């Protein structure tokens with residue numbers, strides 16, 4: 001090949017973002033929004049990439065784009081349906097345009113810990129939810145854990161009334177909007193990549209997220225402190241398009257989904273520890289963490305629980321009962 005042609009093809013490969021992939025390999029672009037270090041999703045995505053590229057070399061090539069470097073979560077599912085990206089792992093809060101079933105995961109105080117979330121997802125109900133968007137062109141491949149959400153603001157939050165009148169960033173979820181309104185706060189849906197700037201400049205006063213996200217995006221640096229509310233969860237759906245999955249030869253699909261299942265099991269078992277390490281990193285960096293007394297916690301529960309009634313029809317009373325039975 002001439003030098004001009006070589007330069008051209010290298011340029012085209014770079015522009016496509018495929019520079020690490022060989023000709024003929026099936027390219028899987030995996031777009032996500034978090035950091036990669038000390039983050040359950042970031043670590044899992046990196047491990048998945050390493051294993052696919054080592055074990056499926058010559059057949060499949062995965063490229064991970066972390067930190068919203070390719071798409072925000074409000075763009076990625078449309079991009080997937082267009083075939084511009086093949087894998088994503090948005091939080092379960094971010095499928096509102098496709099299904100209301102996942103709203104159960106956003107209801108405050110629905111799950112007491114990540115093991116309860118895991119058990120619910122492993123149940124027939126949870127497994128059926130993986131297929132709930134097939135009609136819309138999306139296929140869930142598995143659930144990845146992050147962890148319990150904590151609440152932070154530019155003032156100390158000991159009681160829900162401390163949030164009264166404050167603006168809180170939320171993921172684009174009607175349940176989370178209702179939860180913030182129950183606290184008397186003003187919910188502001190916003191992309192993850194914009195939250196640090198919005199907190200820093202006072203566009204919003206507070207936010208809710210897991211320790212790994214509060215650490216990874218440095219939210220604690222621009223907040224008064226973080227209150228350990230454990231009031232909800234952030235968990236992810238690893239998702240692809242029905243079209244992409246159907247385009248794979250059966251043995252390629254099986255090898256890919258087997259690797260994904262193994263990575264899921266390995267990393268989900270570590271998600272709690274990863275969040276605890278992030279929490280410790282916040283403390284080590286001088287961040288303030290407020291622990292609730294039993295009475296204070298009761299006030300948060302009593303303020304937020306009425307939100308369930310608004311969404312019973314979407315999520316089904318039988319599913320709420322099943323989730324509660326797992327907690328017990």
Ligand code: LMR
Pocket residue numbers: 033034090091146171191192209213234
């Ligand atoms: C958020 O938007 O706060 C989270 O869903 C980000 C993430 O992927 O953990």
